[in-house]
Amino acid sequence: MKQKFWIAIPNELKWKNEKPILKSEFQKSNQKKVRYLIAYDHYILFTKKPEDPPKKYLKLDFETKYEILRTQVQKKDEDDDSLGTIIGMNLMRDHGQDQMTSYSLSASEKVIAQWREFFQSRINQWQFHHLFRVFKKIGKGNFASVYLGERIEDGAQMAIKAFSKQAAYAEDHGKEAIVNELTIMRKLNNHHLMKMYEIYETSNSLYVALELLEGGSLYDLIKEKVILSTKQMQQILVGILQGLCHMHEKDIMHRDLKLENILFKQPKKMETVVVADFGLATHVNEPVYLYCRCGTPGYVAPEVINIKDMKAHYSSVCDIYSLGLVFYLLLTGKPAFPGKSYGTVVKQNREATIDFTLKQLQNAPNTAIDLLRRMLEKDPNKRITAHQCLQHAYLAEMNQIMLEDNQNDFIDEGEDNDLGMRMNALNEESAKFDAFRRNQLMNSPQSSPGALATKQLKHQKNIDSSNQLQLNSPLLTGKTDSVDSIPNIGMTQQKQQNAFQASPQIKPSRFKQNVPQQKQENPLLKYTSKKE
Numbered sequence: 001m002k003q004k005f006w007i008a009i010p011n012e013l014k015w016k017n018e019k020p021i022l023k024s025e026f027q028k029s030n031q032k033k034v035r036y037l038i039a040y041d042h043y044i045l046f047t048k049k050p051e052d053p054p055k056k057y058l059k060l061d062f063e064t065k066y067e068i069l070r071t072q073v074q075k076k077d078e079d080d081d082s083l084g085t086i087i088g089m090n091l092m093r094d095h096g097q098d099q100m101t102s103y104s105l106s107a108s109e110k111v112i113a114q115w116r117e118f119f120q121s122r123i124n125q126w127q128f129h130h131l132f133r134v135f136k137k138i139g140k141g142n143f144a145s146v147y148l149g150e151r152i153e154d155g156a157q158m159a160i161k162a163f164s165k166q167a168a169y170a171e172d173h174g175k176e177a178i179v180n181e182l183t184i185m186r187k188l189n190n191h192h193l194m195k196m197y198e199i200y201e202t203s204n205s206l207y208v209a210l211e212l213l214e215g216g217s218l219y220d221l222i223k224e225k226v227i228l229s230t231k232q233m234q235q236i237l238v239g240i241l242q243g244l245c246h247m248h249e250k251d252i253m254h255r256d257l258k259l260e261n262i263l264f265k266q267p268k269k270m271e272t273v274v275v276a277d278f279g280l281a282t283h284v285n286e287p288v289y290l291y292c293r294c295g296t297p298g299y300v301a302p303e304v305i306n307i308k309d310m311k312a313h314y315s316s317v318c319d320i321y322s323l324g325l326v327f328y329l330l331l332t333g334k335p336a337f338p339g340k341s342y343g344t345v346v347k348q349n350r351e352a353t354i355d356f357t358l359k360q361l362q363n364a365p366n367t368a369i370d371l372l373r374r375m376l377e378k379d380p381n382k383r384i385t386a387h388q389c390l391q392h393a394y395l396a397e398m399n400q401i402m403l404e405d406n407q408n409d410f411i412d413e414g415e416d417n418d419l420g421m422r423m424n425a426l427n428e429e430s431a432k433f434d435a436f437r438r439n440q441l442m443n444s445p446q447s448s449p450g451a452l453a454t455k456q457l458k459h460q461k462n463i464d465s466s467n468q469l470q471l472n473s474p475l476l477t478g479k480t481d482s483v484d485s486i487p488n489i490g491m492t493q494q495k496q497q498n499a500f501q502a503s504p505q506i507k508p509s510r511f512k513q514n515v516p517q518q519k520q521e522n523p524l525l526k527y528t529s530k531k532e
Contacts, residue, residue: 005093005101006046006056013057015045022118024111025050029069029088029104037105039118044091058091060122062179065092065201067126068116069104081133081152086112092126120198121186128200128207134160143168148212158197159213163206173290177279180290182208184252184281191406192243194263194276215264215272222259222329230365232270233330234398236262239273240323241395242402244386247281248316255280255291257322258299259329271402284316297345298337299325302352303380317383324375331368332360336376352378367394 009015022039038045038054042061045054058064070084088106095101107115119125132149138159139146149160169175185196195211218236221228228236240262247254254261256277265272280294292310295301301321303314328336336355337348354376361369371394374384384392390399 003093003095003099003101005091005103006058009045009055009057013043015040015043015054015057022114024107024115026088026105026107026111029106035105037115039115042122058093060119062124062183063094063096064123065094065126066090066116066119066123067092068112069106081130083130083152085109088112089115090126124199124201124206126201128202128205131200132160132207143171149209151209156197157212159210161208161210163208165204165206168206177290178206181278181281184278184283187250187252188247188278190243190246192239192274193246194274194278211265211274213263213265213274213276215267215269217260217264218262218273218326219259228270228330230368231398233327234395235270235402236273236330237323237327238390238395238398238402239271240275241386241389242399243275244316244319244323245390248319248386251284251316252281253284253316254278254319254322255282255304256295256299257319257326258296259326262326271405284313289313295322297342297349298335300349301380302350302378305346305349315380317380317385320375320383320386320389321377321380324372327372327375328354331364331372332358334358334360352376365394367392371395 018040020038020040022037024037026035026037027033028035034048036047036050038047042059044058044060046056046058047054067090068086069088069090070086073080073082073084075082086109088104089112090102090104092100092102116125131153132151135148135150137145138148144161144163147160147162148157150157163178168178171177182196182199185194189195194213197209197211200207200209240257244254254275256279257275261275261277263274263276264270265274280291282289282291288311292312293304293307295304297305299322301314301318304318307314325336328334335345337345339345339348356369356373371384371389371392374392375389377383389395
């Protein structure tokens with residue numbers, strides 16, 4: 001049965017009560033017939049005359065695509081990848097079972113640019129290969145590979161995460177998980193959350209254009225035994241919390257905060273911190289969570305790891321507990337749940353009993369300990385929120401400084417400016433604590449937290465082995481080793497040993513050996529440039 005592109009406006013669509021975002025006049029491609037499109041947040045209305053009420057509509061969801069139409073260019077040689085002039089757009093609707101309908105329209109380049117901006121945060125752009133130069137692979141997972149790419153149109157460099165649709169959609173809830181993550185990322189716009197520019201799609205693959213982060217991860221810093229000062233810890237915490245505030249205000253929770261998912265835009269610039277990997281993120285009020293008991297052992301909030309009813313709900317303060325566990329590790333150099341086996345770590349994580357008597361905490365500022373205790377409050381109803389964390393005495397000044405600086409370029413370390421003068425006024429107990437930690441870490445024979453955690457979680461199992469759910473989302477198993485971070489460019493991946501079976505509900509940590517990657521055809525290999 002042939003599918004129609006435009007369909008009658010359903011009765012439940014209350015478009016008259018909504019304010020349109022965009023209205024434009026088009027010409028039907030290769031015809032002189034005029035058409036008018038009216039854009040709303042989740043759909044487009046169609047009419048032939050501006051004075052006539054619209055009678056047809058197009059839903060803007062994952063099945064609707066758009067393509068920018070350009071004039072053909074006479075290529076000078078095989079390396080010529082120049083693009084033609086924009087002359088229109090092609091709207092497309094995927095009806096499944098290889099049925100795709102389309103509707104082409106012509107307009108000025110200015111009008112198309114307006115509609116492209118509108119579409120970028122709502123639907124996928126069709127085609128990819130002639131729009132990007134791809135230089136090299138910078139990460140790989142079971143279902144996804146990440147490449148360093150450059151958009152031909154403007155020369156902007158991005159990290160391109162490529163999914164094989166056939167492999168990803170074949171997994172249980174595979175497409176649902178991908179749509180969930182990408183939908184959530186489209187709703188986020190904060191300096192401290194990894195930015196997604198646009199999603200491109202072809203018949204076989206999805207290509208997600210992401211912000212290029214060149215500063216490595218917090219995991220890398222811990223592994224390399226980098227000694228963080230009080231100021232640097234405050235910058236990291238404030239940046240993450242500002243990102244979480246943005247998410248939580250939209251009723252979105254991350255649910256997988258850990259060292260590997262905390263990245264930096266620039267090396268050695270803690271104020272450029274960014275939260276990444278939204279594969280387990282979800283809306284708080286979703287009727288049923290796609291994954292309910294989920295996360296990485298050692299970083300999971302007690303109300304999440306102990307949940308019994310898989311249709312139950314919890315709140316976004318679960319992210320604060322996870323961040324509190326990161327804060328604990330930064331302050332002490334030790335995991336809050338220091339078991340030597342996976343089972344012990346899970347047991348400790350379930351019990352959520354935190355040792356605040358460690359010697360490493362005795363010299364910590366009182367304000368830091370107070371904040372830590374409030375973040376690691378076992379009862380989520382009593383736990384501090386992201387907004388309250390930023391108003392806490394330990395972080396309030398840094399929060400104000402970073403809010404002001406986010407309006408401008410980041411300030412280099414050591415510059416004689418207001419930031420430097422204000423941060424040099426750190427109280428005496430913070431300065432003493434920094435000196436104490438530096439001395440402890442430099443003279444301690446104990447291995448780094450990263451090495452300790454590697455030993456702890458070497459043999460990964462399910463959080464709840466009696467209730468294994470086969471939900472192998474490609475967003476989980478397809479997580480790239482480099483976490484879309486750039487310092488690993490050109491580095492050969494280490495041989496993987498000691499394979500484990502990770503819970504499909506639980507994001508594997510890079511503290512463990514990774515699952516051997518499945519061999520599959522590389523969707524971008526033949527398009528990869530030889531440039532270095």
